[in-house]
Amino acid sequence: MRDIVVIGAGGHAAVVADAIRCGRDTVVAFADADPAKIGWSLQGASIVDEARIGASFDRDTYLLANGIGGVRDTTLRRRVQEQLEHDGWRFATIRHPAAIVSDHATIVDGAQVLAGCIVQAGAHIGRGAIVNTGAIVEHDCTIGEWTHLAPAATVCGDVTIGAGSIVGARAVVIQGIRIGAETLIGAGAVVVRNFEGGGTLYGVPARPIRTKA
Numbered sequence: 091m092r093d094i095v096v097i098g099a100g101g102h103a104a105v106v107a108d109a110i111r112c113g114r115d116t117v118v119a120f121a122d123a124d125p126a127k128i129g130w131s132l133q134g135a136s137i138v139d140e141a142r143i144g145a146s147f148d149r150d151t152y153l154l155a156n157g158i159g160g161v162r163d164t165t166l167r168r169r170v171q172e173q174l175e176h177d178g179w180r181f182a183t184i185r186h187p188a189a190i191v192s193d194h195a196t197i198v199d200g201a202q203v204l205a206g207c208i209v210q211a212g213a214h215i216g217r218g219a220i221v222n223t224g225a226i227v228e229h230d231c232t233i234g235e236w237t238h239l240a241p242a243a244t245v246c247g248d249v250t251i252g253a254g255s256i257v258g259a260r261a262v263v264i265q266g267i268r269i270g271a272e273t274l275i276g277a278g279a280v281v282v283r284n285f286e287g288g289g290t291l292y293g294v295p296a297r298p299i300r301t302k303a
């Protein structure tokens with residue numbers, strides 16, 4: 091059984107904490123940087139100051155879980171975890187017991203596969219990535235580091251999605267597509283063409299609305 095401190099005390103943190111408890115591990119506390127939350131509690135666990143977790147918890151005994159979500163941007167989630175890892179903390183891989191994960195899929199350390207998602211054979215889920223509630227990752231997909239597949243997103247077979255991207259709720263990426271890094275795909279979009287990355291796509295079929303300068 092693992093004792094885990096969840097970083098963040100918002101909506102994604104609460105979902106991650108549920109997944110931890112369903113897996114029979116223990117959430118010992120939440121840690122947040124927002125002074126308005128520190129000293130309060132969430133789901134019966136106290137919210138401590140993220141800047142002072144080293145004073146409360148021993149990094150050789152406790153693991154961390156990344157409870158920072160990423161609806162438009164995954165940068166904060168990545169930056170906070172990388173800083174804490176640099177400080178010597180280890181992040182737990184979170185796997186909800188109601189996630190269906192092939193024995194032939196790879197879930198890299200620190201990734202999160204949440205309730206009701208399905209990850210099929212040959213799929214690779216990168217470091218710090220989120221496969222959120224009910225998302226589907228079909229066979230032989232590669233999901234980049236820190237990328238967030240939002241609830242009910244469907245990534246069909248042999249798709250590659252670059253690092254730091256977001257696939258919106260109920261969006262579909264059809265088979266064989268290549269999506270570059272830092273792409274934001276709108277909710278409900280259907281992606282039928284490759285996209286080099288660094289912009290936003292939405293609609294059916296999905297078209298770019300914005301690209302980085």
Ligand SMILES: CC(C)(COP(=O)(O)OP(=O)(O)OC[C@H]1O[C@@H](n2cnc3c(N)ncnc32)[C@H](O)[C@@H]1OP(=O)(O)O)[C@@H](O)C(=O)NCCC(=O)NCCS
Pocket residue numbers: 161222240241257258259260274275276277278279290291292293
């Ligand atoms: C695509 C998205 C990033 C656009 O956000 P935005 O840049 O703030 O765009 P706006 O909300 O200003 O909308 C701009 C236009 O696009 C339309 N639009 C926005 N999102 C859309 C979507 N997903 N599909 C189709 N049209 C969309 C709006 O209706 C608006 O149209 P209008 O100009 O005719 O009024 C966002 O709407 C989205 O879908 N994000 C993903 C949300 C999600 O899946 N969250 C999961 C949380 S776990």
